Amino acid sequence: MSNVNNLSSGQVTNWFKFSSPSAFYPLAGKMIPWFWTLTIIFGAAGLWVSFFVAPVDAVQGQGYRIIFVHVPVSWMSMFIYVVMAIWAGLGLIFNTRLSAMMAQALAPIGAWMAFLSLWTGAFWGKPMWGAWWVWDARLTSELILLFLYLGFIALQASIDNVRRADKAGAILALVGVVNVPIIYFSVKWWNTLHQGASVSLTKAPAMAQTMLWGMLLMALCLWMYSIAVGLMRVRAIILEREAHTDWVRQLNEVKQ
Amino acid sequence: MNAFIAIVHRDLLLVMRRKSEVLTALFFFVIVTSLFPLGIGADAALLRKIAPGVIWVAALLSTLLGLQRMFAADYADGTLEQLVLSPNAFTALVFGKIVAHWLVCGLPLVLLAPVIGIQFDLDAQSLKVLMAALLLGTPVLSLLGSVGAALTLGVRGGSVLMSLLILPLYIPVLIFGAGAVYASSVGLDITGHFSLLGALLILALAFVPWVSASAVKIAIE
Numbered sequence: 196m197s198n199v200n201n202l203s204s205g206q207v208t209n210w211f212k213f214s215s216p217s218a219f220y221p222l223a224g225k226m227i228p229w230f231w232t233l234t235i236i237f238g239a240a241g242l243w244v245s246f247f248v249a250p251v252d253a254v255q256g257q258g259y260r261i262i263f264v265h266v267p268v269s270w271m272s273m274f275i276y277v278v279m280a281i282w283a284g285l286g287l288i289f290n291t292r293l294s295a296m297m298a299q300a301l302a303p304i305g306a307w308m309a310f311l312s313l314w315t316g317a318f319w320g321k322p323m324w325g326a327w328w329v330w331d332a333r334l335t336s337e338l339i340l341l342f343l344y345l346g347f348i349a350l351q352a353s354i355d356n357v358r359r360a361d362k363a364g365a366i367l368a369l370v371g372v373v374n375v376p377i378i379y380f381s382v383k384w385w386n387t388l389h390q391g392a393s394v395s396l397t398k399a400p401a402m403a404q405t406m407l408w409g410m411l412l413m414a415l416c417l418w419m420y421s422i423a424v425g426l427m428r429v430r431a432i433i434l435e436r437e438a439h440t441d442w443v444r445q446l447n448e449v450k451q
Numbered sequence: 452m453n454a455f456i457a458i459v460h461r462d463l464l465l466v467m468r469r470k471s472e473v474l475t476a477l478f479f480f481v482i483v484t485s486l487f488p489l490g491i492g493a494d495a496a497l498l499r500k501i502a503p504g505v506i507w508v509a510a511l512l513s514t515l516l517g518l519q520r521m522f523a524a525d526y527a528d529g530t531l532e533q534l535v536l537s538p539n540a541f542t543a544l545v546f547g548k549i550v551a552h553w554l555v556c557g558l559p560l561v562l563l564a565p566v567i568g569i570q571f572d573l574d575a576q577s578l579k580v581l582m583a584a585l586l587l588g589t590p591v592l593s594l595l596g597s598v599g600a601a602l603t604l605g606v607r608g609g610s611v612l613m614s615l616l617i618l619p620l621y622i623p624v625l626i627f628g629a630g631a632v633y634a635s636s637v638g639l640d641i642t643g644h645f646s647l648l649g650a651l652l653i654l655a656l657a658f659v660p661w662v663s664a665s666a667v668k669i670a671i672e
Contacts, residue, residue: 342615346616346619349615349616350612350616353606354606359672363666366666367616371620373658378622378623382622382626
């Protein structure tokens with residue numbers, strides 16, 4: 196009986212071992228090159244499909260090809276916010292330091308994705324609609340998402356006590372993630388109320404199969420990119436926060 | 452329940468002893484709304500059109516002015532710590548502070564709104580809708596704002612940071628609140644707006660006091 200218990204608890208500690216920064220740091224270091232490799236492979240394949248395989252759009256010509264960057268970064272910007280809130284929530288519930296570090300590491304990546312989404316959207320909008328910006332529901336909620344990211348980063352940056360910064364940021368991220376759908380729908384209804392359908396993004400014409408493939412490959416590339424950069428950032432945060440510990444001082448990269 | 456009433460009473464008493472802070476927020480509301488006609492021009496049709504948005508945005512901003520006060524003074528002199536330690540449910544005490552904030556910073560806006568509305572040439576029907584929408588919407592502003600006030604307790608540049616955190620969350624209230632007045636002025640159905648404002652209020656009432664209480668505890672520990 197006691198043997199069984201030992202075995203199962205041994206397995207559990209095996210997994211949870213990596214919730215300690217000192218165990219996760221080397222693991223992340225080993226994973227980073229793999230994710231960079233995958234980023235390059237998917238990126239090359241995605242760009243090749245989107246530039247050379249995908250057909251020219253009947254209405255929008257070559258200009259539509261920015262979709263292969265624009266749509267994946269928009270997906271990532273929303274997805275990363277949810278992941279960030281999950282990490283923050285885990286940190287709040289289990290009081291694990293690493294979870295909060297993950298949330299902190301993801302925030303600037305998500306903010307960057309939201310910014311890129313707005314920027315590429317403006318570049319796409321100018322030739323297609325003749326305007327850099329329209330108050331469409333999706334554009335507006337993407338802008339608000341960027342504000343939410345900036346609020347999270349600003350709150351964490353301005354609280355000196357690290358533990359308090361983590362917890363306060365976690366509460367804000369959770370409040371934000373509950374509010375994101377509410378904000379999205381309210382902006383959507385506001386949009387239908389205030390302006391006629393000058394621009395409709397929702398009626399997307401049936402897409403060629405290869406276009407979809409290009410978008411999916413680019414999305415995978417950005418996934419891998421976000422994970423790679425997230426791990427690099429989390430390693431930096433670990434070094435920063437654990438600088439006082441012995442295991443950090445023993446690291447080769449710190450000794451040099 | 453007694454503790455809740457005691458907190459509301461105490462906060463109101465504190466405000467009465469230092470009236471200038473509250474009056475500043477109210478004057479801010481009046482002045483900001485009065486600046487718009489001066490900047491845009493006194494064309495009555497245009498003013499009628501922008502009135503709901505201007506009044507609501509001004510209400511949002513003037514609510515923010517009062518929020519900093521919700522916990523800051525009690526945090527600075529240690530009262531907040533004693534409240535956390537008290538045997539009463541801390542969530543109820545925080546809710547009391549939120550209610551006191553609304554009575555001081557939200558309710559007067561509801562009462563002032565018709566006067567501002569007249570400046571913007573709104574008709575009687577729109578004024579009624581404006582007041583009703585503010586009555587439902589301003590409690591949500593106080594509730595959501597309390598989260599920001601609690602999160603930024605004792606933080607460098609807290610008040611500016613708080614506006615950055617809270618204003619995006621105010622957007623749904625702004626949209627449905629101003630939307631109700633706009634819809635009534637063009638003769639559309641307004642029940643949808645009021646249902647949604649009511650839904651936001653119920654949702655905020657159910658969850659926010661609890662969230663704010665945990666945020667205050669994080670700031671104190």
